[in-house]
Amino acid sequence: QLNLSNGTEAYTNWKDIPVPLYMRFYVFNVTNPYDVILNASKPVVREIGPYTFREKRSKEILSWDTENGTVQYREIKTYIFDREKSFGTQDEMVYVINAPMVGIATMAMQKLSGLVRPIFMPILSSLLESYNEQLFVNRTVRQILFEGYEVPLLKDLTNLAKPFFDIPTILPNNTFGVFYGKNNSDDGIYSVYTGSQGVENFALVETWKNKSSLSFWHSKYCNMINGTDGSMFPPFLDKSDTLYIFTTDLCRSLYLWFEQETKVLGIDAYRFTGPDKLFADPHVDLDNKCFCADPNNCLKAGVIELTSCQNGAPVVASGPHFYQGALEYQSAIDGIKPIKKKHETFLDVEPLTGLVLNASKRLQLNIYVRQTPGIIGLQNIHDTIFPLIWLCESAEIDESSANLFKNQVQIPMNLGTSIMLAAIVLGSMWTIVALAITAYYCKQARNPRFIVCQSQERLSTASSTLEEQEAPGSPVSGHIK
Template sequence: MLMPKPLKYATISGGVALFGLLFGWVLFPTILKSQLKKEMALSKKTDVRKMWEKIPFALDFKVYLFNYTNYEEVQKGAIPIVKEIGPYYFEEWKEKVEVEDHDEDDTITYKKLDVFYFREDLSGPGLTGEEVIVMPHMFMVGMAVAVSRDKPVMLNVVGKALNGLFDTPKDLFLRVKALDILFRGIIINCARTEFAPKAVCTQLKKEPVSGLVFEPNNQIRFSLFGTRNNTIDPHVVTVKRGKKNVMEVGSVIAVDGNPEQTIWREHCNNYEGTDGTVFPPFLKETDRLQSFSGDLCRTFRPWYQKKTSYRGIKTNRYIANIGDLANDPELQCLCDAPDKCPPKGLMDMNKCIKAPMYASMPHFLDSDPALLENVKGLSPDVEQHGIEIDFEPITGTPMVAKQRVQFNIQLIQTDKIELFKQFPNTIAPLFWIEEGLALNKTFVNMLKHQLFIPKRVVGVLRWWMVSFGSLGVLIGIVFHFRNDIMRLAVSGDTKVTKVTPEDEQQQKDVSVIGKVEEPAKVNM
């Protein structure tokens, strides 16, 4: 028996609505999730892998130096007054080299290569890099701080070594061109025959300090970033590819073959989180991200702040800070002991970079207020000095990132070295950096076309199919049963009440107000 056309159309419409439900809310999300798992893993020849190996555009690398305007008074114990000079803008090109896949455990090993180019046109107004900055001499002050910590009995020898290496300096401040201290380097003359300076130079060769380059004729070149420029980092990093479990993509599991560090205590030695260049997809607001920073030798755990958007793409903003090591149980293992932690907002970097410096947020943002009281000229501002990353939550792609950190040194006071007798013994800022990422229009459009446009089309299509399919079912059913519906509409009580003349007369005798009474008789 053939199905009536209206019911046939209703059945087809119902199928369309059902398909819209299944495809739009079940099949497509499943297919999308499966495809994303393949694309977001660090598999060979995928776009994510290519971008992970070599970022195809430059990152922003900005450096701000602190110039000490009252250095003569600071040498005599006064509170430092500083003026921020910057930014000095550099293009930073990042690449991973000597990349090797290991199928047996789904990992990749690599080394890092960074290249910097100075951009005078994008630096602060009028800055050329040749400006002379007056700042604490990191090498001299750092040497005294290191020895006072480990071998205080040797401070007298350090004093003699400083006089020999730096020709009896009159103070502990460095007067240096910006590009020299940042990349080109300053020369430390180790061609000395006196015992103290020779002993110090010999020790430096045995245990090199970060930023030192040994040159011919017993010369040492010192800079903040020169050793990183166009030089392959010797450390071999091992991360998960995420082919077996995409939620592990980019997770650091070893450095130089070691599954944990040896510089901190307890769980702070663990490698936790990704390498900071790739993150797992399907981020939720409640997820706590983890990123291991090789530069700071620790894991950071940014937390969700708010919803944002970038070039029309919805993003989630995560923020982070250095933390309060003394009062956070998770971070106390970054200290020698819980009662030996630095003030809030400071992290001792000595064990990490082999230099007695402290990391903080720029201008001591989110730090102990006492740090600001001991330095004049700082103005912490969360917009300018905070750490923030905007993620596209479905793919886990960082769309915009601003990672900021400041490096500080202690102006130690000690009677064992003449130049240090009146130093203010305070934590003093040296410089801070901002490493910024902002996906350009090309990659934003690629993300839109590969993910958001298909997702939006399916979103519209599924509602169209469900709506019009449901409407088609209703119309088909109504059209098929239209005769029955009409009969029901006009059907009801068909009985007719007949009115007889007698009834009509009785109705006329009935008053709408009440019963008609006889006229009253009047007696005359």
């Protein structure tokens, strides 16, 4: 059944995920925006949420390659707001970092030469001021997440910047929202192995967007596409195995290590989590250096700069509240409190089948704010990785799915094991009895009294036979005599 082909349980559950899947968003509301702008005060944030959405995934099959043992598809994701599981409505107003403004200033600093910068930056600052663009914006949660809000400045800025540099299309329709345009959409065409040519490759990603490797990073190693999409894994997992997951959110492959044994609705599972090494400081762990946007100026532990795969936008990913991150990122902003149980990413996997029984992917999106001379609001601020939101994408099998697994896998295996053990025990008992009987007769055979008795018995039997044969009228009596 561990084969992605029509009619198998694996294919059915893979194509349309049957378990409840939720996406929860937490927004970092800045409580002292004007003190930060005017007095360069330390930012204070308050986490608001969760804002919960029911997530539905459905795979649209594009083609099958039976010779290669792969299937090509795109996965459509739909998000539906769940008011009952949310902190409040999406109409609550919050102050958040002005990501478009910071992105524009950062791009200008990076692309302008030293000669042009003194000319362009005052013009940019004046333009930002005329549009009343400040370091923080006051928007609804709805606008920050899916609905988005228009940034009129971008149209004029594009025309202004043309003589100096090209501005790539960062925001579709000049509209910013963390998940703007992502509802009822997919993130590219995948090709994965079906397992028909060996379960060791089951569900592993072969290509993404028709490419077998990425082009965002600085080495072949960092650009490798490894693992599955995280929903299932090849069977027969061992505690020493490393689970690889390819995630387009981070434009790279991640890995998780075994942490502990656990149970999910009565089913034994292995818990795998992301180790500290995954986002270790590139200055300490050189394996991570090729993930630096600028290898000569790497960020510290716990974060990864996504500039190269976000069209130059200063987006930085991390664990929620900078979990497993450098202390300087955690202490730069008041209101940041990393907690392992609440903020770590984990997978609970059934080791025999490789099925994921319980999972939580937790990720924080930040904006890298750099001090920018000549730009009001950015000229006095300290370089800071500023949190915008963090999200938790989670799924856990329900009772019906757990019972189905137990009936189809666990109970038959336990029954088979019980029958096998019973057969072994029963066979062992008969063997012991047979050996005991054999040993008894062997022992008796070596006993002198037993030998005398056996001899007397044989002599007595022979004498009786002779007497019968010598009796009168016997046809052989004369011969015997």
